[in-house]
Amino acid sequence: MDAWPGRTEEIVPTIRRALGPRVALLADANSGFSPARAIEVGRLLEAEGVEHYEEPCPYWELEQTKQVADALAVSVTGGEQDCELSTWRLICERRVVDVAQPDVLYVGGIDRALRVARMAQEHGLPVTPHSANWSLVTLFTMHLLSALPNAGEYLEFSIEGQDYYPWQYGLFRNNPYRVENGHVAISGEPGWGIEIDPEWLARSRYHVSEKP
Numbered sequence: 001m002d003a004w005p006g007r008t009e010e011i012v013p014t015i016r017r018a019l020g021p022r023v024a025l026l027a028d029a030n031s032g033f034s035p036a037r038a039i040e041v042g043r044l045l046e047a048e049g050v051e052h053y054e055e056p057c058p059y060w061e062l063e064q065t066k067q068v069a070d071a072l073a074v075s076v077t078g079g080e081q082d083c084e085l086s087t088w089r090l091i092c093e094r095r096v097v098d099v100a101q102p103d104v105l106y107v108g109g110i111d112r113a114l115r116v117a118r119m120a121q122e123h124g125l126p127v128t129p130h131s132a133n134w135s136l137v138t139l140f141t142m143h144l145l146s147a148l149p150n151a152g153e154y155l156e157f158s159i160e161g162q163d164y165y166p167w168q169y170g171l172f173r174n175n176p177y178r179v180e181n182g183h184v185a186i187s188g189e190p191g192w193g194i195e196i197d198p199e200w201l202a203r204s205r206y207h208v209s210e211k212p
Contacts, residue, residue, distance in 0.1 A: 012027070031058045035056075053074045069095070069097055069098055077097050079102050092123045141156070142176075
């Protein structure tokens with residue numbers, strides 16, 4: 001839900017005017033709307049040239065999301081919180097979304113993410129994975145996207161600062177997330193192409209889970 005009445009109607013046009021018509025805008029509803037409200041907001045997004053409308057309805061209500069996707073021209077996206085392959089099969093077969101967004105870690109790793117991507121490809125859906133911070137999840141996502149014939153146009157790239165994700169700073173010896181002209185590059189070094197900074201590890205706290 002909006003933090004205050006009319007926030008959506010205020011912020012979307014404001015951002016579009018500030019950034020201009022050549023900047024791609026993507027919006028995330030975080031599972032917040034009923035189908036009727038989601039369609040209403042979707043019409044606003046269409047009018048402002050937004051091209052990606054994420055999780056308009058509660059993510060577990062597949063038919064609600066499909067209702068919104070069927071009603072709108074803007075691409076309705078989702079799937080970050082779906083970890084069951086049977087659910088992904090339904091999402092793809094019914095074309096619940098226009099763009100599939102598995103999260104490499106939430107869905108259970110690279111192999112399962114690839115299986116979701118193949119399901120999406122079979123039904124003509126592009127894949128723009130969810131990745132929420134500068135930990136390894138974004139690095140895994142970069143490698144995944146490079147392997148997909150149906151990769152979407154975007155890499156989700158966290159802009160949260162130290163007040164939100166303080167632990168993500170200084171994690172790597174060499175920053176793998178340098179952006180040049182709107183693109184990131186994948187390292188050709190062994191493994192994932194990165195090294196964890198020993199000083200970061202030394203400052204970290206360790207938690208061990210034991211069987212009862």
